[in-house]
Amino acid sequence: MKKIVISIFIFCPFAVLAQTNIKPSIERGKTLYETYCLTCHQDDGGGVPKLNPPLIKTSYVSGDKKKLIKWVLQGTTDKIAIDGKFYSNNMAPQDNLKDDEIADVLTYIRNSFGNKGSAVTPAEVKTVRATIK
Numbered sequence: 001m002k003k004i005v006i007s008i009f010i011f012c013p014f015a016v017l018a019q020t021n022i023k024p025s026i027e028r029g030k031t032l033y034e035t036y037c038l039t040c041h042q043d044d045g046g047g048v049p050k051l052n053p054p055l056i057k058t059s060y061v062s063g064d065k066k067k068l069i070k071w072v073l074q075g076t077t078d079k080i081a082i083d084g085k086f087y088s089n090n091m092a093p094q095d096n097l098k099d100d101e102i103a104d105v106l107t108y109i110r111n112s113f114g115n116k117g118s119a120v121t122p123a124e125v126k127t128v129r130a131t132i133k
């Protein structure tokens, strides 16, 4: 019993930290978004009709994190339907951004524009990057 009580005291602050840790990542991600993504996806994440898709509750932003990371690292010149709609612009690969920068910007978009998602970690980005190079 004593052991259980002690472990609760030891692990509790870490649980709290893990929760609040997402905020600095979102803050950093906002600045990165404004620098690298805003011109196309707009400040409200609404995109531009027929040109650049929105980042609001799309199957990429709210879906599988691996797929999302891969997309942003690779960009695309293919015309891929996004939730049934086509967009004529191309998205340049964002692989010049570091693992922690990709993690921050994706954590930001997954928690902005009405989206609510878990954080993306630099380790997750690293893993996906290794599979595409």
Ligand code: HEC
Residues within 6 Å of the ligand: 033, 036, 037, 038, 039, 040, 041, 051, 052, 053, 054, 055, 058, 059, 060, 061, 068, 071, 072, 076, 077, 078, 079, 080, 081, 082, 086, 087, 088, 089, 090, 091, 092, 094, 105, 106, 109
């Ligand atoms: C030059 C304009 C441009 C820039 C800059 C850009 N994107 Fe894109 N993005 C696009 C276009 C166009 C598509 C859709 C391509 C298609 O339909 O094939 C897209 C698609 C996406 C998608 C998947 C579809 C969706 O709407 O959910 C995500 C996620 C995304 N972009 C995130 C980002 C992030 C994050 C950045 C900044 C690091 C960024 N983009 C920078 C033009 C851009």
